[in-house]
Amino acid sequence: MPSYEEDYSAVFVHAGAGYHSKPNEPVHLRACGDACKAAMVLLKNGGSAADAVEMAVRVLEDAEITNSGYGSNLSLDGTVECDAVIMEGGGLSGAVGALCHVQNPICLARAVLENARQPMSLKRVPPILLVGEGATMFAKEQNFPLVDNEKLISPAARQRWERWRTELRYSQPSGSVMSPTEVKIQDGPGEPEEDIVTDTVGAICIDRWGRIAAGSSSGGIGMKHRGRVGPAALVGVGTWVRVGEDGLVVGATTSGTGEHMNNTLIASKCVDRLMGSEDDLQALKDCIELDFLGAPVVKTATTAGALGVLAVKLERSGAKYKRAHFLYGHTTDSMALASMVSWQNEPDLIMSRNKRTPKVALGGKVIPFRARK
């Protein structure tokens, strides 16, 4: 059994902001829980924060119900194109965008990150963001097996695509409960039985050395244009980690209306606010309401902006003791989350639900623990 000294690591994950139907709630939460447990095995065996993020996101990608990896939304022409990013507290990142033919995009993002540590000939700087065909070439060079497009398509994803295609053909833009981007359910009798989860899974992990890493992965918006890169590939937008004064470390990973998140650099804004905040939940609320919903580019857009944020703030008091603040907030109907610290046998599962009137749901907790050294 690990000593208290080693008993230090933590995993936080989310499986997207959107509308999670009641019948499917256990499936979403099981995916989150599985991601925590798999990542925790690595952390307990001395794995790094980046190892754990890669594992947690990988489990979520493999879960059929999430819009990432297997089961991703299809683009307009029926292709699965994925985005993924991983970033360490030190500031190094690796990312892939509009990636085809790779089973686990987060693993390729990790390979990009590891490759970026190596010096190159001719003093070239190694790439940290690879996209499209070039990203597939890199996967091949790294001996990743390339898979057929069909192998990444789940039956449910194909069904959604076929329905949307019919609707596009018959020009019924608002006829369906289930638009590719609609994440607030309508007021009215009954509740849709189908999920409307539009974006991005993510994880933030802390290892026994107090290091932090964060990552995200997404199949992107349904019926998207080929080549569209979303927040899950972009540092500062979908994922951001920063080390501040006094060893304070803050990480954030986001989900929601990608283009609005990109134009507002929302993950970096969230980290900036939490870095200086006394009241973390208020800071998160300000980020969602002012930096995102209040941004001119979101306010004047023809489409409403949806956002979900998972954030972790790691605090050092002196050299040895630390506290982690686990925070989340979303404007969508629901957001599926889980957390697990190393002295827990089972993860805490959270399906955070908002009221029907659009507002910001917030939650979180403070986890005190002690660093190994």
Next chain:
Amino acid sequence: MPSYEEDYSAVFVHAGAGYHSKPNEPVHLRACGDACKAAMVLLKNGGSAADAVEMAVRVLEDAEITNSGYGSNLSLDGTVECDAVIMEGGGLSGAVGALCHVQNPICLARAVLENARQPMSLKRVPPILLVGEGATMFAKEQNFPLVDNEKLISPAARQRWERWRTELRYSQPSGSVMSPTEVKIQDGPGEPEEDIVTDTVGAICIDRWGRIAAGSSSGGIGMKHRGRVGPAALVGVGTWVRVGEDGLVVGATTSGTGEHMNNTLIASKCVDRLMGSEDDLQALKDCIELDFLGAPVVKTATTAGALGVLAVKLERSGAKYKRAHFLYGHTTDSMALASMVSWQNEPDLIMSRNKRTPKVALGGKVIPFRARK
């Protein structure tokens, strides 16, 4: 002749930070001057800030000497893959990354931006960043002529590529004066006669209504991996514009070691600093020295970080009067810049040169003028 009321617009451009050889200095500056003059024609005829940015960057792309559009660096396998972005003060942007077969990437970025204003069926959000094959598909849909890879390669770019290929083959990583990323010249007798300009052209424009837009374009680092996306495609990294309190507007466009700039979100940091600064040159210096050179991810990197920044701060005193602060700074040996305001017949051309000891060169001026309304 335009009245004083209309006499309001301004163009600021740069043609990359790096080392500009003395013999080539006039060619670099002519490209900058031509970009200013072409953009100013649009502005004087009622064009928008975005129109002017597109035109200025387009002229720089067409200039053979710049690493953008025609004349771009080649990737390892001999392909031209370009990045470009354009962003408006309102916060909307359009960008393309790892783009092949398009003569003027900035024009396609502009088309992405204009497309992003249009609502889509099924409440989908239009893309603001398109990459690779999907970006080429979009170009075709927008009736852009697709050109052969060979048509984008200048004789000088091919020569560089052939030399680097030979050096890679014979494993002489540091044998050449002209590495694809080396932007500080070595101390020693004489000066290289060849340019070492590694990255990105950019423009910031103000139209007669006091609106601002910014953009950049780049062929990326020489011998890059296919699919590598750099700062010139990324909002917050290569280009950022923000409207603050009291109608204060700040824009920045950057050039330099792309991956380090990406991991530090450097354009957004620069705008944040200038937004609240009393001493703009000091703020720019702090951005370069603290946010960039001082960032842990840059300090611990195996390759040195180079950075050039062009920034504009537009200030409203009351409703009618304005001042524009034109600012630039770079860590590289040199940076080619130009500025032109609507009452000038000729642009001001600046080849800013640094001392050989690594330090930050800074410059700028304040331009007072009056808004139309």
